[in-house]
Amino acid sequence: MATMMRMMSMCGQAFVIVLTDQRSRREVVPAGHGPATQLVINWPQRLAKAAAITRQNGYAMKPLLFPSIAAFLAVSSLVAAAQTADYFDRYDGGWVGGGSVKVEQLPGPNNVSCKVAGSRGSKTSFSLAGTCRAMLVVSRKIGADLRLDPETGTYSGTYTGSSSGPAHLVGRLKGDTLDLTVTWGRVIYDDNTARMLIENPGGQSFRMQVVEKIDGKAVTVSDLSFQRG
DSSP, rough: OEEEEEEEETEEEEEEEEESSSOOEEEOOOOOOOEEEEEEEHHHHHHHHHHHHHHSSSSSSSSHHHHHHHHHHHHHHHHHHHHHHHHHHHTOOOOOOOOEEOOOSSSSSEEEEEEEEEEEEETTTTEEEEEEEEETEEEEEEEEEEEEEETTOOOEEEEEOTTTTEEEEEEEEETTTEEEEEEEEEEEETTTEEEEEEOOOSSSSEEEEEEEEEEEEEEEEEEEEEEOO
């Protein structure tokens, strides 16, 4: 029973290619002088012959396979690098904003105002650095340095701004959001890890959140929004 048909034209002759699980046949009739040429291919039989040739030649097909995989990986790396370049470009320049920050020693969140600047270190790295100020008198430097490994798609780097000292960052880009695991220099609240989300939907604004586990529940302890300025 035929499973596929396709019309083709070659050298003045019309062909119908038919993939079938029955016997193969070919009838050639010049175009315009009768029915179109019909080429019926016994698809399972052809696959069986190809498999037999492969077994007979041992590893004859592997040299063709490995270059294909290498080419695919190379193209994937180039695509990842291009996407990263576009995403990192969104952070270039100056930013102003603020939001709320919960301090471990205080019962409630504090409102802060911030000013930061973004810059590109290379095609696969960028940094944010600036200062946040609370109650007009207390200020703290904040910053993030991140680098992408194009082969794994992993972002890693360092966050500064915590009372525990520099923190390690590692994670992935999910859509417009960098989803990062933060490892602090000491235990804060339940443990020494947190989740940082940096969302930049198009280059005109971005949001940075830090989510901690407090008494077993996920609590947003920092929520800052920035606009270009």
